[in-house]
Amino acid sequence: MTAFEFVLLLFGAVPGHCIEGRTKLQKVAYFLGLQTGVAKSLGYRPYFYGPYSAEVAEATSTLIALDFIKETQQPGPLDDKGFERKKYRYELTADGKKAVDFMAKGQASALNAKIKQAIKELNAVVKADYVNLSYAAKVFWLTKGQETDAQEIGIRAESTGWHLDQPQIAEATGFLKKIKTRGFQPTWE
């Protein structure tokens, strides 16, 4: 499995073949990577906004360079100084759809089936707001899915360089519980 295969097939499987925001793309790939058992190969590491994979970012850039994914900038919310923040939107192109079919017919067919199944199970992840997804990804990274006291999560977050307040931890823990009841079963290779 390569990040190129994973990201391409992910776009072939997400509703509307589209993901809005770089952070959201990273976190959706993180949770789907965990659900399909390939997260370790994607090389996630802790960064300021949560687990981040340079491989996923690079694969996305390559897919854009090959015209399989179209990247567009959209106006985003205004910041505190009234500066408009841009939001990136990623959408599979017509050529990209052909590429997904080509890859799914070949040796990546098993991975494709796993990703499709994972998206059914993790519909809440695909629909979630990127900020909430980021908190959930951080909490999952810190706890590895184990039941952990909220105070302890806060301490671990601080030592990783993340700041998570108690409401954010509660929200993330609730989200992780919700997706667990719907079939989230993370595995590492």
Next chain:
Amino acid sequence: MSDPIQIRDPIHNFISLNEEQVKVIDSPIFQRLRNIKQLALASLIYPGALHTRFDHSLGVFHVAKSVLRRLELDGTDEARVVEFAALLHDLGHGPFSHVSEQSLEMFADRSSLPSDQKKEKIHELITAHLIETDPDIEKILGKNRSRQVTQLLNAWPGDPVFRSIISGPLDADKLDYLLRDSYFCGVAYGRFDFAQLERSLCRVKKQLMLRKTGVTAFEQYALAKHYITQNVYRHKGRLVTDAMITRAIALGIRTDKLPAMQKLYCFDGTPAFYKNYVTWHDARFMTEFAGVRAKQGKCKDVLCRLVDRRLFKRVFSLGLESFSYEVKTFMGNYIDKPETVCFRMGIERAVSDVLSFEFKSAVDPDLVILNKVKTKPIHEMAMNDGQVLVNGHEQPEPINEVSKFLDSVGTAKAGAGVDLEMYAPVEWLSRSRRDAVCERIKQSVVDVIEQAVREEAKGHDSV
């Protein structure tokens, strides 16, 4: 501890080391880096590029030390670990630096590795092993600190800011090599305002960040990285020399069956491998495999061409976006690894036929090289596997939201691309002849690649 030794350096002027650090650089395993050039055979293109991993390691040490001082973290135990990690981060480099990494990956016997190491990068395993087991290093650092150094280079459980000084978008490695490579290659592409960038570094919420005063210097740094990549690291002559060394190694192992080459690159994680590995450097490699006593064969032929600077020529170069969606998909995902060797050799054999017909003399298929050249977009190259944050008024902000310049070049298309190239041992009589031949064979090579991918895909379908 006082700093008894000051070493003159063309980039940073004086580099000061204390007694412990001097002992490290005086150890034989560190001195070996004097004989491993930073940019392999880039000196065949840029004659000044004779600098070594030794100079660079000292430079990284100096930058790391000055960043620690800037962040007021110097003098702590962790700071000492950072300084040693900076000095030792390239200890595992083999002959011709990064070129060896590709061959180690290709020929490693991963089945012999423990399960937790099977997916690790071989050169990282080698570096960690050497730091933790070399008797001189162990004697100077002690077991515990050696372990901490390898943790910092790989998975650091402590304060993330220390790790960021060693690995990340603003790490000491990049801050040194851009300036150093630029200086020794005699180009201005890699230059940026180091002093301003360094003085604007700060530590906020256990993260290495920039103050706003460093934004312009970082913009310069981002462009410097892009331009030096385009003009030095991805210079067509340099791509050819790297590909020729890699091919010579492969021919030495597979075709000429040279025991010394096999022993050097067939990594199995045994003490015997490491013991042998540390005895190799650029000069010994060339003497052993291209010298007068070297065994005749294809490996020696290729290496002798490098010695005489009779470089292979680039006969084909085309952006992958120009191919069919099947080729774009297959080659976009392609990695040169043991499982793909047959597929690659099939293309190289067919292209050698095209060239033999064009040049009316046989071109050896073993000497035709397919190379996939990938370039990252400007913003991704600048961020280097991470995110650069600017310490804003209330909370840190990503630099591309603070810098209008980086925001405008922030799209994935800016500077990105994947090219397929072919190199071969042919000679051009003139530039116009070169252009005419390349134009004439272009469609034939495209057809070869399209056909090979279709056949490969059919093979997978039938499986």
